[in-house]
Amino acid sequence: EVQLLESGGRLVRPGGSLRLSCGASGITFAAFGMSWVRQAPGKGLEWVSGISETGHSTYYADSVKDRFTISRDNSKNTLYLQMRSLRVEDTATYYCAKAMSGSVVVVPPGSDTPQSLTVANTFDYWGQGTLVTVSS
């Protein structure tokens, strides 16, 4: 059974720092890209950051670029999110999400031609989330 377990969320003052962790089990962690997705209270989903299987490639939403750093330790099956210069608007539940791997051959609607499309940023497993509250 795939399990993703986030930790590290807590109350922090504006301008402060925090590191979130996500431990994975039931998967070959090093074979999958991972992401962090957040949800402010009562709001929708916002993708925050993603990392490739090896950790060599990282991606960030504009809202967190230069403040947050995503990383992973494949020997520990753990994903991290280092958050600095936290703002009130960073208050949210932070989910870690596992991406599917590779490509899938599909016949898109309206077409009879099979296509090979990547599923690399499709999230098939999510953790339960950890709450980060930024407030003075």
Next chain:
Amino acid sequence: DIQMTQSPSSLSASVGDRVIITCRASQSVGHYVNWYQQKPGKAPKLLIYLTSSLQSGVPLRFSGTGSGTDFTLAISSLQPEDFGTYYCQQTYSTLLTFGQGTRLEIK
């Protein structure tokens, strides 16, 4: 960034109804659209990926179609357990974005 706009923002429907949720991208995203369902207090659940591929274990009453900028999620015969909020997501760009969500209530 690619913006994803869903409509309606909320809807109320009866058991057995056919429900349609639409998602429009601010630029072409090919077939790189996924749909998720989220229930209150829970993590999102993948329903459909690459526009129309049903995730394992998802009931056949869910389907997706579209291409380019316009996409739809359909529920053929609404069931009581289908309440929740539905999100589309584009994976065409490495800067991933979600729609704002459609809240589905069962009458």
